[in-house]
Amino acid sequence: MSDTQLTVTLSGGDPDDARTVVRALEGAFGTPDQSPSGEEATVRVATFTGEGRQEASPADAGRLSAPVNVTVQGTPEAVRRASDTLTRAFSARDEGTASGDQEQERQLLLEP
Numbered sequence: 001m002s003d004t005q006l007t008v009t010l011s012g013g014d015p016d017d018a019r020t021v022v023r024a025l026e027g028a029f030g031t032p033d034q035s036p037s038g039e040e041a042t043v044r045v046a047t048f049t050g051e052g053r054q055e056a057s058p059a060d061a062g063r064l065s066a067p068v069n070v071t072v073q074g075t076p077e078a079v080r081r082a083s084d085t086l087t088r089a090f091s092a093r094d095e096g097t098a099s100g101d102q103e104q105e106r107q108l109l110l111e112p
Contacts, residue, residue, distance in 0.1 A: 006074035
């Protein structure tokens with residue numbers, strides 16, 4: 001498993017909010033392999049499996065229109081980088097963490 005493999009699950013907000021969150025992560029992970037889609041979807045998913053970038057500073061992603069629940073899942077390093085990036089880009093509250101042998105999961109609530 002690559003140290004940049006990351007799955008991001010988003011709920012709440014609208015499709016533009018999901019794209020805003022993904023744009024914030026692109027500074028640390030590059031362009032996602034799968035972007036959130038579905039105007040009618042209530043849960044959106046983005047995946048990053050590329051080489052990633054060494055920098056972890058968020059891009060100027062924009063503002064959220066509503067609270068967004070985000071779950072980041074992947075290698076411990078990728079989850080740490082994603083969490084750090086999102087907490088710098090948005091007002092975020094840590095909603096919990098779960099760890100496995102080689103993967104980790106963290107839930108965040110991002111607020112406008």
